[in-house]
Amino acid sequence: MGGPSAAEPEGPGHPEGPEHPERAEPPERGTAADAEDAEVAVDAVIATRALTKRYRGGQLAVDGLDLTVPAGSVFGFLGPNGSGKTTTIRMLMGLIEPTSGTARVLGRPMPRAARAVLPRVGALIEGPALYGFLSGRDNLLRYDAADPTADPRTRRERVAAALDRVGLAAAAGKKAKAYSLGMKQRLGLAAALLRPRRLLVLDEPTNGLDPQGMREIRTLVRELASDGTTVFLSSHLLDEIEQVCTHAAVMARGRLITQGPVAELAAGRRGRLVVTTPDTGDAARVLKEQGAADVVIAEDRVTAEPPDRDLADLNAALVAAGVRVRGFGTERASLEDAFVALTGEGFDVAG
Template identity: 90%
Template sequence: MGEVSATEPERSEARAGTGEPVIATRGLTKRYRGGQLAVDGLDLTVPAGSVFGFLGPNGSGKTTTIRMLMGLIEPTSGTARVLGQPMPRATRAVLPHVGALIEGPALYGFLSGRDNLIRYDSADPAADPRTRRARVAAALDRVGLTAAAGKKAKAYSLGMKQRLGLAAALLQPRRLLVLDEPTNGLDPQGMREIRTLVRELASDGTTVFLSSHLLDEIEQVCTHAAVMAQGRLLTQGPVAELSAGARGRLVVATPDPAEAARVLKEQGVGDVVATDDRVTGEPPDRDLAEVNAALVTAGVRVRGFTVERASLEDAFVALTGEGFDVAG
């Protein structure tokens, strides 16, 4: 029997988790004027070398958390450490090692994509002006914007602007890359390219902290994840463990869906959904062999009987009790 190859997230997970966390918060809290509690006692740990997915429904406090981690706003209470340094006190020491794309890129519309990156790089005191144009060209190539480098940024589509913002974050080697909705506005091909880029960065040793509302994207590329709702952390850990914590779906393939649905309900299967040739539902707390036997005894022609592995979306819904919408 041949060996089973590990997926890229699994290989990255094996590399992650050693040494001091790249991000660590303890009791991190942000309360705005008027009493609005945006982030409530957050204890977050992002292992070095991980691709960390930060998940939560609209208004869950993700972007507020990211802004505190980057020193853009002060926490009301609690602590945040990034690359081993306290934030926001160590902002000047930490940010040169961090690439970030938060709430979309800020661009000069009257400048070309290339000239925008030159401006960004010129503002970085650690950037070597002798290698500036070469690094700008390399960053543009890495995000697929070489052909549009001379085009004014105001003529860029939303997806092209996202790519340019990501290029700005990649002008220098980074220990940490923070991306807030990086695939916003991208077509499926662009999303695949960004996913591939994130994997490449992780394989090079960069820790990637990725906020997104696209759960399938997170599941494909992330090694670890955290779920927030209403400002509080619900869970965090390796993606495989989060998915395993949710129950899968019982799937019965049959040409008798109506009768199968009736029997499954009698056997305690919940949320039963029947289509032309299959019935699905939440597995009951009993031996599934007995459920299968009940179907056969009732004369249902069973052509397939299995439990599909729970997805990250199943875990999210189980934790939050709601579907996923645009991240906030």
């Protein structure tokens, strides 16, 4: 009967490290590329310059990406399906090589410095890879044993601490194949937290979690950031990004659209106009006549993209037309508003 080494883990990829880390070579010293890369901001945990990935057949997945992730930030990575986010993450983690351009993680070039960088990086990419016949605890013990830099004398204590941190201590002895999707996601996150990390890369970290679990993961991310860990995460839940992230970047069709502090990304957007009235039909008609766009009626509310004019004039036009206005104002522009305006499409960041 074959032992555990004969079994293949479930899932699309290992939570940490490249598929073939032995192929990564230590960085060369004194090259022109190193000198150019040295110009990148020294406090950037992730920095790319003109990073490009073109697949066979000419498909351009990532096009000239200049990305900067500040140290100590919680950085949200956003983009519609197929925008190139997961391809970018794979290049950053040394799973695939770029066609051109450079990527530096923790100040070192990737994938050349993968052996030096990856022990300081925790990652959960495209879901955790688990041995279904092993318990959650034994999965983590196996992951930790595969790390040549991990101290075997403290292995069980670190595994217990990681399980407790993600709320799986009570289910540690349960076989992974019996775990729910959310529990598997937690276990993958625990694997990324087996040792202190300078950088944590999370691809859809709340996938499959219930609302309580999502709140716990958000709290955990904040705690990690307060301890000095930089967290880089993608999520299709834009309100979640807005709640937990300090910085964000938006990609579309392989190109970077914008990046910066979350509070500033939506600052340039005017919020939606909201009119509360029993005369919704008349209100919608007047707003359209005044140049408002995307007018929507919902019960006793009419919302719209306001025209570029004084809102007091819109209110006066409504009153002059006999609309009984019970409420009039604008809602603060959200990150979702900014995202849709920038990309021109909905958001599904699985790409």
